[in-house]
Amino acid sequence: MSGGLKMSKVIGKLLEIEHGTQSALIYSTKEKSMVSSISEEELFPLASASKLAVGYVVAQSVQTGEFSWDNQVNDVSFNPLEDSEEIYPHLQGRTTLSLRDAVEVMIASHDSAVAEAVVDFFGGWQKVNKMIQKEFTTMAIQEDPQDPLNQSSAEDMFLLLKKTYDGYLELPEVYEPVVNGLVRQQDHVPTIPVHHLNHMTGGLEHVIIDIGILGSFHEEPFLYVVAVKDVPDRRRHKKADEKVVETIQRLYKWVQ
Known part of the structure; x- marks a missing residue:
């Protein structure tokens, strides 16, 4: 089966979502090219995925020397509704973390309370957005991850992921806390080895966002963005979630 036909089958699985708007971008780091995309300019609420953007601008500021990963973030608390206690039980109860640990926990656990402490340390949400919008013009980050103005185009989500990935390859000591957060997330997909997602x-x-690195990290993986919005309430209707999972599973089969 040709690569183009295989990829059409990957995207086709996402398009089986009957109600809603879908977008996808799939990039080969081996070929250094986008192998498939649909509706890349569509805007989507970011929800917790916005924390990756916060981590990215912190890494940028570490790279320029404004901050150090060894700086201390104060007034840290943890959101009990997220899974930081499961992933980082040894950090619970602490009110001070290194900047590197705070950024990793924020991303890995989707922890809004830790994100608030990181942003306060960084200089506030206005400063975060100013830096983000220099590189990602459609992206806006809000304190409340459920705010509808907390949004981005699918294309800018991809650019954020690619710049994070490329940054890690070039300067791993700068981008490691951000990538650690991606590696340690607990949102596993059945049939895909944990270390390959x-x-x-x-x-x-009514929204699903999944931004990821698929395949062996050090062996030319694929980068992808899958986003859907305006789907029936996911608390009662599971089809959209199932199709997103099937899309990523099918992409993984194609990667292998």
Whole structure:
């Protein structure tokens, strides 16, 4: 089966979602090219996926020397509704973390309370957005991840992921805390080995976002963005979630 036909079958699985708007971008790091995309300019709520953007701008500021990963973030608390206690039980109860640990926990656990402490340390949400919009013009980050203005085009989500991935390859010591957060996320996909899926997810009642690195990290993986919005309430209707999972599973089969 040709690569183009295989990829059409991958995207076709996403298009089986009957109600809603879908977008996908799939990039080969081996070929250094986008192998498939649909509706890349569509805007989507980011939900918790916005925390990857926060981590990215912190890494940028570490790279320029404004901050150090060894700086201390104060007034840290943890959101009990997220899974930081499961992933980082040894950090619970602490009110101070290194900047590197705070960024990793924020991304891996989707922890809004830790994100608030990181942003306060960084200089506030206005500063975060100013830096983000220099590189990702459609992206806007809000304090409340459920705010509808917390959004981005699918294309800018991909650019964020690619710049993070490329940054890690070039300067691993700078981007490692951000990538650690992707690696340690607990949103696993059945049939895909945990170490072959390093991703950031976001979700609302009518939105699903999945931004990830698929395949062996050090052996030319694929980068992808899958996003859907305006689907029936996910608390009662599971089809959209199932189709997103099937899309990523089918892409993984094609990668192998």
